[in-house]
Amino acid sequence: MTDQKTNTGADFSRTDPAALEDRIRSAALRPTRQRLALAELLFSNGNRHLTAEKLHSEVLHSGVKISLATIYNNLHQFTAAGLLREVVVDSSKSYFDTNVTPHHHFFHEDEGRLQDIESSELTVLGIPNLPAGTAISSIDVIVRLSKQSS
């Protein structure tokens, strides 16, 4: 149980450089210095929800020189490979989630922060018949939270 294709939340690959490299190789990508740095931040710290800009500043602070274009390239490549999932909650920027199993989200509107809701907890009932010629690509539930008013 040290390495799996799925990621349910446990930080299973825990900074082990070889495991990170395998993960990148399994996506048919080369384990470059930049990718390893990104993978470490993304996949060795439990489930995370990050914007491109946040990831960029984290990786720069970790001492690895990397351009924003590379951040975007890799976020998209990781997403295409199923290592990340994009979550649409804000019309102005994209969030990427390291938990790629089916699940839902709380979104703290004031902080711009996402929080997982496991799909074992939350159920969606009564989806109508699908329009002809279509198939479900995903079901996204976002519970938007504001600060308590009183």
Added chain:
Amino acid sequence: MTDQKTNTGADFSRTDPAALEDRIRSAALRPTRQRLALAELLFSNGNRHLTAEKLHSEVLHSGVKISLATIYNNLHQFTAAGLLREVVVDSSKSYFDTNVTPHHHFFHEDEGRLQDIESSELTVLGIPNLPAGTAISSIDVIVRLSKQSS
């Protein structure tokens, strides 16, 4: 039952200029030429899901000169007044929904088109306890649809 604060889908104000003007006045806004043109497109054609750009091109085609800045100003003012609701489904642009009652959406990913799911049909069960100090602002369910693969 000709005019109500809520809008469940019926096109109840049906191009009646006086009703549109009341609707604008009730939001503490002046019924300008531009606002009336926008209100007519938004509120006299059943439930609609529009982007700023789409609304702009529609209103220009209807013969009313209006700038994109005015479109944005008014979409936001109408939203603040509860006449519209913003739906976040696409990280690159905003959609505005004329149906402001609680409900959910199908999103046709290939066409960028939204379709209502009434909340009488779809139920969300098992929302976990809310984080301390927060209250639910809204619950958004988006069923993303792709073209059937086969």
Added chain:
DNA sequence: TTCCTTTTTAGAAACATTCTAATCTATTGA
């Protein structure tokens, strides 16, 4: 009408994201 406020506007600016084309790097296999 006059005055005051709101609204509209063109254009500039801001912002996230994507593109371009040049340079660099990992990998392969001789």
Added chain:
DNA sequence: TCAATAGATTAGAATGTTTCTAAAAAGGAA
């Protein structure tokens, strides 16, 4: 080990959506 090549990174330009600015126009009250 090295050269060849395919893939990766990069700075900076470009794009698209949305917001801002400041000035002109229009609505409404008196």
